[in-house]
Amino acid sequence: GAVVSQHPSWVICKSGTSVKIECRSLDFQATTMFWYRQFPKQSLMLMATSNEGSKATYEQGVEKDKFLINHASLTLSTLTVTSAHPEDSSFYICSASTGDSNQPQHFGDGTRLSIL
């Protein structure tokens, strides 16, 4: 089946550090990748949609300069949390789509980010 690899699984770092999270589709080409944020005991909140080779589309309220997204190839998207602060601590999850609306999204295992 389709596999999406996300790493790191968890990060603990000091306030002010920039953190990069990678999302790779291992056995399929992902024309579209999604980045979500999930707070404890809540549903997924879409942050941005990224299409290969073009700029990401951010959801309302998500700071583009804070959460930099790059989708340089059909198998890799990265999310960089710049100058992270404690309020950025959260669970970040990526998913990938082949672009077929009748196929499910395939999810990475998530990244637990803790900013001290």
Add this chain to the structure above:
Amino acid sequence: SQQGEEDPQALSIQEGENATMNCSYKTSINNLQWYRQNSGRGLVHLILIRSNEREKHSGRLRVTLDTSKKSSSLLITASRAADTASYFCATDAKGSNYQLIWGAGTKLIIKP
């Protein structure tokens, strides 16, 4: 992107019993999908049901879709302790650029 509603919010049952979770949505859809999330992990796709389908089965899972009521249900039969997880429904709305609209989720606990 969160417009769906799920109920119950939490469900605790004995192993071996059946578990039913419901999902309602607001817009016209291409399909509706159910996912499972174990604590601290990513989401695992369970079943996708298209808007022109009414029922779908996969192993111990049965999903129904009623587009007139804009609702769906997920039935897990003969539950096992390993079914303990959060379950989310998500709809692929028409014209949504593949974005999914997520329900709030149901926390299912199976007691051994």
